Amino acid sequence: MKNYYGIMSTSEINVIRLGGASMEGKKRKRVRVRWGRIFGALLLLCVFIIGGCSVIQYVQGTQEAGSKSSKTQKEFHSFKGTKSKIGDTNILLLGNDTRGEKHSRTDTIMIAHYDQKAHNVKLISLMRDMFVSIPGHGKEKLNAAYAYGGPELLRQTITENFGVDIQYYTIVDFQGFEKAVDTLVPDGVEIDVPHDMSSGIGMKLKKGKQVLHGNELLGYVRFRHDRLSDFGRVQRQQEVVTKLMDESIQLHNVVKLPKLMGIMNSYIDTNMDTSTIIAIGKDVITKQGGKLETLRLPEDGTFENRRIDGIGDVLQVDFEQNKEALKQFLQGTGETRK
Template sequence: MQDLTRLRTKRKRVRWRRVFGALLLLGILLVGLFHLIQYIGGTFKAVNQPLKKVEGKQPFQGEKNKLDEVNVLLLGSDSRGEKHARTDTIMVAHYDPQTHKIKLISLMRDMLISVPEHGKQKLNAAYSLGGPELLRETIKENFGLDIHYYAMVDFKGFEKAVDLLVPNGIEVNVPYEMSYGIETKLEKGKQQLHGQELLGYVRFRHDRLSDFGRIQRQQEVISKLTDEAVSLHSVVKLPKLLGLTNKYIDTNMDSSTLLTIGKDIVTKKSRDIETIRIPEDGSFQNKRDEEHGDVLDVDFNQNIEALNHFLEE
């Protein structure tokens, strides 16, 4: 009888220890969650302070429309002191505040297009001739796409932002050795790439796919960086990331638009990014132009239709 009593007492102790342990664990989680929410809230309050309305360093006449869909011209600049440095990357980021969708349009720089007051040119020539404003006018004239803002990312800023956001690097599968023209050497195979290496990965174009392969890698990396941006440790780093933004990114986007899109990404509302490349497959021919060299001769009607369909989905 005494043994049975001791056994029951022991079971009660074990049961209460488990209950107490569970309550303690729950309490720790609740306290941790409370402080996490407080921290994130404080971070966004801090973010609101340093951000201010900016006009950008370069003329840009895109109409600011905060209520409807927003199109942002994204440019990758290899600036070396020139007034209008080369732009290796030309993209348009499309954001819909109603659906919280983010879509990415990659525009190939070798498309032969009409540049206002400059005749037939390659697309990337529009920037060298007149900066982001002339490039905006060119895209509007050739594809009918309105662009509201621009953001130019310095390559050095890209490296620093990647190393801050993902100090352990981004995993990619390098299909073959890459070295020519990217100031680094990448070996073939699956590996973690850091800032400078990842920049080389998205810039490399000296293979059989040329710019087509580069655009695929750019879209791949942007998607993976977006996945990293929604993680907790990235929220903690927002103030530092904004410091890099002020130093390495030239943009005319106002603080409210930046915060709206940024919060959507962090809260995972806009995690998945849909992508398209213009020109699409089957809508262009590779040609040799006497004045401009190798160009893409584009079927504009087909690509305008594809672009409109992509944005309306």
């Protein structure tokens, strides 16, 4: 209100100022709340987009695998490996070229060792022709254990002969290997092929540096008709696994993992639950513990070639030397050994 002279009193001016300040404060508050809601909405939208893309990629991977998958019903439900007291994880990796047999012999036998403290992954290749003791079946080639009793009997055989237990198994169909390679590295992998390869792999690979895709890379790792025989095949397997692991931890390939898991779900048989796979995969990708270390058993100088009637050519192994070599490899941080 104005006084007689048309001038507002000091008290009236203060009331108006306070009222204006209050209104301005309300406006500011409303603005803050509005931007907060917008930010929250955008964040939620991003989560849905990322999650949606992951689901879509997983479904696409499953659809791409489709009816081409030769994966059979899971036949081996029992796998009794005990948990490591120090938290390390051993995974039995098997490559299987099944053509409908109930129990076929496995073409590839590896152990992937994950060290949770150092965040390192180590790879042990086991020669399939090693002459070993198979529980309940006497002495035979190592890969016969899989034919007799699946991954569980193979686990028991490895534990008995080499003193190491295994917690999980993963059987990868060869078609799944091709699909995984082409998804992870669609432009292929550069390989220096040491000599011409054709026998037993259904294709011809020329000597020299070249880029190989899924099917060709499978032929490369399976070839064994040269002077190195199975030893050369195992060496090439370790080479390819190392290169694929290097590719998998690259940032641009992390986004492909949901699709890759969708594809592999149709070609893989494993007792690993999804949470374990994600936990190990995330740790390997984020921690990047170092270069993949590899070992081949038996080591050079610890075996002899022999021929056993009714069984064929085998590797007669000094198990004490190889058990010690394996122990040192798992406990230490040594270089690649053969």
